[in-house]
Amino acid sequence: MPKPYPREFRDDVVRVAESRDPGVPLRQIAKDFGISETCLQNWMRQAAVETGAKPGTTAAENAELRELRKRNRLLEQENEVLRRAAAYFAQAHLPKMIYPLVVEFAADGIPVAVSYRVLKLARQPFSCWLKHPITDRERDEAYRANALFDAHRDDPEFGHRFLADEARAAGESMSDRTAWRIASANGWWSVFGKRSRGKGKKAGPPVHDDRVQRVFAADAPNRLWLTDITEHWTGEGKLYLCAIKDVYSNKIVGYSIDSRMKSRLVINTVRNAVALRGAVAGCVVHSDKGSQFRSRKVVRELARHKMVGSMGRVGAAGDNAAMESFFALLQKNVLDRRTWTTRQELRIAIVIWIERTYHLRRRQARLGRLTPVEFEIIMTKSIALAA
Numbered sequence: 001m002p003k004p005y006p007r008e009f010r011d012d013v014v015r016v017a018e019s020r021d022p023g024v025p026l027r028q029i030a031k032d033f034g035i036s037e038t039c040l041q042n043w044m045r046q047a048a049v050e051t052g053a054k055p056g057t058t059a060a061e062n063a064e065l066r067e068l069r070k071r072n073r074l075l076e077q078e079n080e081v082l083r084r085a086a087a088y089f090a091q092a093h094l095p096k097m098i099y100p101l102v103v104e105f106a107a108d109g110i111p112v113a114v115s116y117r118v119l120k121l122a123r124q125p126f127s128c129w130l131k132h133p134i135t136d137r138e139r140d141e142a143y144r145a146n147a148l149f150d151a152h153r154d155d156p157e158f159g160h161r162f163l164a165d166e167a168r169a170a171g172e173s174m175s176d177r178t179a180w181r182i183a184s185a186n187g188w189w190s191v192f193g194k195r196s197r198g199k200g201k202k203a204g205p206p207v208h209d210d211r212v213q214r215v216f217a218a219d220a221p222n223r224l225w226l227t228d229i230t231e232h233w234t235g236e237g238k239l240y241l242c243a244i245k246d247v248y249s250n251k252i253v254g255y256s257i258d259s260r261m262k263s264r265l266v267i268n269t270v271r272n273a274v275a276l277r278g279a280v281a282g283c284v285v286h287s288d289k290g291s292q293f294r295s296r297k298v299v300r301e302l303a304r305h306k307m308v309g310s311m312g313r314v315g316a317a318g319d320n321a322a323m324e325s326f327f328a329l330l331q332k333n334v335l336d337r338r339t340w341t342t343r344q345e346l347r348i349a350i351v352i353w354i355e356r357t358y359h360l361r362r363r364q365a366r367l368g369r370l371t372p373v374e375f376e377i378i379m380t381k382s383i384a385l386a387a
Helices: 007-018 026-032 037-051 059-089 098-107 112-119 123-131 136-154 160-169 176-186 263-277 296-304 317-335 343-358 372-386
Strands: 224-234 237-246 251-258 284-287 308-311
Touching: 007 026, 007 037, 007 251, 007 263, 007 343, 026 037, 037 059, 059 098, 059 112, 098 112, 098 123, 112 123, 136 160, 136 176, 160 176, 224 263, 224 317, 224 343, 237 263, 237 317, 237 343, 251 263, 251 343, 251 372, 263 296, 284 317, 296 308, 317 343
Parallel strands: 224 284, 284 308
Antiparallel strands: 224 237, 237 251
16 A cells, blocks of 8 residues: 655645646646646645535544544553552552552553553663662662752752762762762753853764765665755745755655754655655665754654664765755755745745656756656666566
């Protein structure tokens, strides 16, 4: 079963179809975006339902129904945990060990996370208990951490040396170095010791090595992707575009457009690209050292799809030159052609240029004077015949 198109892609196609010239048929719009006319009609019908123009069940209502069912299932599981835990603790002749009860719940199909929440348990101690008994060293460390935390809570102005003095006075002996290590690991800093952070700070360390080294070439699809973010002013403020280009065919395999440049913009772009391309495990995703690409959420998203991250150097535009060239074309052909009044107006223009002009009409010398879509179709057929 093919994967559904990303929601953002569907909304953009519907916007283009609704804002088309009177003489342009739906058939042409569907052809430009590589979908069937029936599919486009269904999307437009659902969009009318979403706006209230036609009767029907909206996506929000469907999502609410799914959420209610999920919530009902969770409530049933929580009630089961409370009922069985109450019966367990009512047996006075048994030792009160809660972790074996959690294991018993898990064996009966109740997620461990539900037991954590209902019984107010911490995940880490339970995981340690599953693996091995707590050692004397870990127990001593916990006592020391508790003493340091109590001192820090009483007076957040104390540094680690004063915290160590207070802990020793409470009966937990430790060196200043040990106190610093525990406080540092838990983020218990003096309120006077925080560094001031502001604009103009240097870029943080890269979260990935440079696996491209300016060699922008791939022998198959989904081997090397390039990504970056561009911005442009409109009458309503800035509009940001994050795009991913497959080096194999120079096709833009995923993009996302938003009014804010957050890590969510990159995550949506990756998800849109994965939804359209399918098997992407092992694909290298190369970017610059922007904070959005270095965020933990983006790193987790790449890991979730088994993709490999790559980053260029700070201030070295050549490390991502192939992606910069695409944005230069976009700047020349769309962004700088006129003044854009609204974000919606510029968004539609960007989508039309990518899907209709760049993918279907712009022939590239590196691809043998073929468009990205033509190149992928021809090469896919050649590979299939060779196999």
